[in-house]
Amino acid sequence: MASPRVQRMSNTFSRTNSGSPRLHALASHRSASLTRFDRESVLESAPDAAAAEAASRAAIEEFKNDKIFSKFLVDDFNATQFASEALSSGSAAASSEKLQEGIQLLERQLRSEVFLRHDELLEQLSSLKETESVLTVVRAGVESLQASTQRVRAEIAEPYKHIKTKSKQLSSLHDTVELLRTVIRVLKQVKRLQELWEAGGANVDLAKAAQLYNEIETLRKENDLAGVEVVDEEIPWLLEVGNQIRSEAMKGLEKGMEALNQAEVGSILQVYYNMGELKPTVESLIGKYKQQTIKSVSIALDMKAISASVGGSLGSGGMQRSSNSQGAGVPRARESLWQRMGACMDQLHFIVVAVWHLQRVLAKKRDPISHVGFLDEVMQAGDSMLTDRVWETVVKSYASQMKSAFTASSFVKETFVVGYPKLLGMVDGLLERLVRDTDVKGVPPAIKPEARDQLVAALEPFQTAYLGKSLGRLSELVNSMFPTAVRGSIPSQEQISRLISRIQEELDVVKSDVRLTFLVLREIGKILRLLAERAEYQTATGPESRQVMGPLTGQQLKNITLCLQLQDVRARVTSMVVGLPSAAIEVLSPSLGSLYGVASDCITALFKAMLERLENCILQIHEQSFATEDMPMPCSRYMEDVQRSIMHFRSEFLSKLLAGSTTAVTPVSGESISAGLARKLASRVLLFWVRHAAMVRPLSESGKLQLISDMAELELVVGQSLFPVEQLGASYRAFRAFKPLVFLETSKFASSSLLQELPPTVVLHHLYTRAPVELESPMQRTKLTPQQYSLWLDSQGEEQAWKGIKATLDEYAAKVRARGDKEFSPIYPLMLQLGASLTWKSS
Template structure:
């Protein structure tokens, strides 16, 4: 400020410097005013303390008066409502009196306000004086602000012009730089164009497509990145450049097709380098894969095109061609089927070529790298996690093949019938395609064209045809089985011709599918179901009554039917078991059904053999009715009970076994193993020998003459069993037990302990025989329990050798107690021998 400002502070004045700023002057005015206000306020406080106290006392008295008054107290409430007060005054009927009361209150309040103003007059005047001084301070501040604004305007005017010049110069520099860069790009593009023109004019494009492609790509990249559109010198060359680009692409595509057709890796790799140099490698590969996928779809749909099939068959709808339903008429049916199979074969060849080409392209891409950047071509066209090229083509093939096959199965009865009847042939086409692809793409270090599950993917598309084929296979066989077992005729059995035809038909069904192991296993499952049905039908025709089990009379017609059915069932079992050329899992698949057939065959004659064994056992049990104790009572021949055994064995042979075991006994064993009848005869012969040995050992007492008689019985039994039931030499342990019983009878008791003959006999037989040498008071378990030989024999069959020894041991213990009770000091020599042999034989056996 140009003048000097004076400011009053108390009773003195302070001069401010003319050079002080408006902000400083404003601060000085503010501090002086505050000081004066504080001083004046303090003086006022000293002079008006008494008046203030009186005013506050009067205010409190007025408020207390209002609080005590019932009407005015309502106005002091926080939730006072004028509307509610007026409504209550009007409803009370004393509105006039309420109005007067309110007027009195108003007058009281006005009186109190006047008193407040009067008592605080000096304080109010002081505040008014302070406001006037504040106005003067604001005037000084306003002048300072205007001065500051003027200074700011001067500074702005001094800076704006240089900034404007700098901005203009910077824009000029940027324009010059852009121009220089544009000129450089144009020059570079013109140089590349010149090189490309020289290359094309020299005729080297065909020989060096990669270089031409690189030049073309550089020009294209410069044009796009530098935005050279509108440059006349370059725009004039654009048509020629586009023509050259199309020419390079055309030549490269021709070379690529030629290389793919010849599967030439070097040629395909060089052409892929051309497309890489042009920056079009990924799009070109995508185009090729899309082309292959389209060819796959077209190939499959063309193979099943019924119009084309009808035309190639040389027929028309009016003369033996395909009807509207898709089924061929008689005249053109065979030609149409032949045409369909030819088209399917051609389709598989096309699919093989397409997949092989895709695999070859993928193989070259995986090997090829750019010589400058060293970037792998396969990485250029694929991202991490993307499916391989061959996988994409195969996926399209599977999808199209499945769709077309499903459509053909439902829409064309001709295709359905042809593929169902010739399903093995259709399956062989699939197998041939898969095998060829695996073989042709089996290169070390390179993934194959298809995955291991590829075959199952294609076969899954043939599921409707497969199901129908297996259904027809089962239907043909089951219909034949039902025809040879008419349910309305009881006891009807098939003929030999029926059995031969059944086996032949099963063989034909398996032969039709032998080209594929998987299909053969599926057909085997159907054969398994047919054999189960055959077994059930045969079982329902089996006789199981008393006539089937009778053994005392001649063979009955029912038994003959059972015999025949048994032989036929066994023949089916044997011939099916011997089928060759089947998968290794065939026995497991057919085990249940072949077991069922064998079980029914056994069921036909097992009751008869059981009855024969029971009859022979009853004859052998008569040994206990014979007298083997007296001396000199030796018959010229065998015992009477043995004569019964011989008689019944001969009867069984002539009436039953001769029908089941024709010819010599050695011929009863077929190539596949022992026949059911021979096996049952073997079991019967073994049972007879062991049963006789068991009960011969129980004979008690036994004299020397009785021993001789038993030896004669052994000879007769061995002879009749060997001639009429089964060769005894082939019976094994039962025959050895019979032969061992002969020396056992004549061995001295002292020679028994370690004699090797004991190893061939069951322990119970040895111990039971020793009872015949023991004193009478040493009773056998049969005697002790008072059981019949038959019941005791049944008990031995059910309990076994260990329990038999426990029973024998109990009799030995009882004998020892008897001896001790009598006071005897010595036991019979048999007692310790039986203890020793029983313990050693049971523990060792």
């Protein structure tokens, strides 16, 4: 079988020679020549077809394997490149001979292929002859068909032209008729409009006129009536009427908007709806109000106009000299600025209310024919409400202008910073009026709840500067009270009064605005913390501040003065916020707490020293015997020391602390620090005496009377010199309950109500005085001094004290059992019973 390349060459040869009889004859001639001259050689070289095909494959393989011939088999063979390489190699002759051998080999193979395909080639030539005869017949039929088509075309063309012409005439006639109808309709509507316009005069029905005008204009635009003389003649009049309708409608709309007359505004909106101009008119009106908003704020802050009104010149730095003196011009300029701001607020109020009124009418109004809502005609789904659009412009314009004025004009900055509460009051007044005037049931208000925050945010630079000035004024007073260069100085009462008056003034200025009040309270809180820090730095902490046996020292007087001053500031500032929301106290609570803490620290050490002295005096009760029957009356030695100490404390310290603290007591601030410490001191003294009086052992009947006598003396001196005992509450009730407890029969202890008033340890310690000697108290058992045991009781709770008492009871029971006794003292089971029950109730 021949190679694909040889096969392609054979097919190409067949296609090329099958195009015409001449080529066919040439092919036959060449074939006969091949048969005549080469048949014998082919038969010799290829005795059969199989051998020929094998030879062909061998030749192709030879070409593929040869390094020169293989280049001719690639698709992108380049003859020029091949020749160039052969010449440059220096063996061109050898290459030429090699190529000649290849050509001869290919020719032999081609002759072999032609011989093998001889019968097929002859059959293809016969098929070509038959095809040419068929094509001749078809060509004749096509020519006949073309002639028939020409005849039919000639017969149909004339009727078609006639029909086309008639159709065009009919269309023109139809268009003319429609045009005439439209013209007639336009003329009729024009006539109706003329009659309506002439008959109405000044009171013409604008809505109907607008509807007629809109219909005429719609017909003109939709039907292109330009060039129709009868219509063109009416156009000037129509344009004039349209302008008059718009002019009268705008006058009526402005009048209705100023008067907020819903009926009038609704009728005018109907005019614009009938004219098809409702949406652009509303958009134009909203744009007009937006421009008025921007202009009103700009006019209010126009420094040139303000300067001209007072005969001066306001530059970026403030008021400059002119014919009038600066001192006289600045106040008038400020007054002019405030008047302009008031007029601006009025203008903004009118604009927002007018837009809200327009929006309200649009929402209610519907076309009586189509029943289309006017608001739906003006707005699309997702669009902002008209009031929201205008309010957004108000906020942006106000914020931009105020920010610019703050940075560009020191005059405006100073005026609005000093008068920020007034400026904020104007804003609040505007918002209150808008809420009040647009509060209609079933209708959204003109502004949203966040409107105030938006406008206040625009004033933030002025607010920050105002709060800074407020803080500066108060800080200056505190700094003057405590000079940094002088250590140990304390402020005078006049300085304290000035500070409190200044705080009151700061609150009075802003009390009309709750939010600003809270901001000012924060600044006051900073000042109070600063005052506490400065006072704490001045507090004396040396040994002289803690001595209580001698007269009042200078350090103690200084601490007492600072305490009273801080108490006074705390109480009076607290009273200032009475009537404000509870959150106002919360704002000042940390600062007031700081004042309270420093004031307490000033005198806490003094009260602690007084308490230690009185406790040491009371502890001497254990050095005195209450077992004899002839006790000295009416007062024991230790009680005399207690009385002398308390009276000394009263004369030297408490007289100054408690007398100066009466002004610091208010219904809001409550008890003064000095009174509170005195109350705690008195309560502690009474309970401390009861505790150690219950430990006195042994105790005779005369000793009981001596204790009661000491008790009366203690009650008297504490009530007169420390604190009214009737106001001590539970501690005084426990003190009073101890007297009947001393004389109570042991058998009645378990059912006595006195036990509810006394601490369990007091009751149990007193029972030790009625127990046998071998039942030791915890103090005796542990060998502690009364002071050590008292400190242990202070550090432990009632349950721990009961455990110590229970241990002594168990030890007593063990001793009794060790002796072989079967009976215990009656006190033993009583203490077990009372200890468990009283401790449980106490816990």
